[in-house]
Amino acid sequence: MVATTDPTPAPSAFRRAVADLSAAAWRPELSVEAIPAPQRIAPFAAAITADVMVGGEEAGSGRLVLLHDPAGNAAWQGTFRCVTFARAEVDPEMATDPLMGSVGWSWLIDALTAHSAEYTAPSGTVTSVTSESFGGMAEEAPRAEVEVRASWTPVLEDGVGLPPHLAAWAELLCTTAGLPPLPAGVVLMPSRRNPPSRTRRR
Numbered sequence: 091m092v093a094t095t096d097p098t099p100a101p102s103a104f105r106r107a108v109a110d111l112s113a114a115a116w117r118p119e120l121s122v123e124a125i126p127a128p129q130r131i132a133p134f135a136a137a138i139t140a141d142v143m144v145g146g147e148e149a150g151s152g153r154l155v156l157l158h159d160p161a162g163n164a165a166w167q168g169t170f171r172c173v174t175f176a177r178a179e180v181d182p183e184m185a186t187d188p189l190m191g192s193v194g195w196s197w198l199i200d201a202l203t204a205h206s207a208e209y210t211a212p213s214g215t216v217t218s219v220t221s222e223s224f225g226g227m228a229e230e231a232p233r234a235e236v237e238v239r240a241s242w243t244p245v246l247e248d249g250v251g252l253p254p255h256l257a258a259w260a261e262l263l264c265t266t267a268g269l270p271p272l273p274a275g276v277v278l279m280p281s282r283r284n285p286p287s288r289t290r291r292r
Contacts, residue, residue: 103249104134104158110252132157142267150178150267167211168243177237178267185218185234201261207254214240
C-alpha cells in the first residue's frame, strides 16, 4: 500500500517505481502481499511483505519498503531508498558460527551484484539468535534464527530501474531460507496478486 505524507500528488518517478513493484515477477516459493507503508520516514512510501513457502510450510519471511523523497536525502545519497529485513530459521550450528554476520551480509551484496542492481550507500545488520528449552519444555529441539536488516539506495533514472532490486530482494529472502538461486535462463511470470494500492494520507 502506498502512503504519502506530502499534500502534493505523488511524483511521476515514484509512480513509475510503484508500477514496477506492482508488476514484479516472483519465485513460486514467495507469497507476496502489499502492506501499509510507513508514513513518517519519507514523503512517499510503498511496502510489501513476503513469506517463503517450502512444502506447504513457512521457511522464512521478509518485508521491503520503498521510500522516496523528491528533495533528496543526504544519508541516502539519492531520492529513493530500499529498506528490508529477511528472517528464517537456521541450524543452531550455523547461527553460532562467528562468520554468520559476514555471510549473511554477503547474501544481500551478492544478490544485488548477481542481478546487476546498481546501488549506493548500503548499510545494515545481521542478527543470529539461538534458543534452548529446559524443564517441561526440555524435549523441544534447540532453535536458531537469522535476521538480515538492511537498506540501500537504488540508482534509478526518473524512477525506472527497480526490477533488478526486487529480484535481488527475492533472492535474499530465498537464500536466507536455504533455497538455491534459480537456474540461469528461468523466466518468471509477473504476479497479479495483491498489487500495492495507491492511497493518500489525509
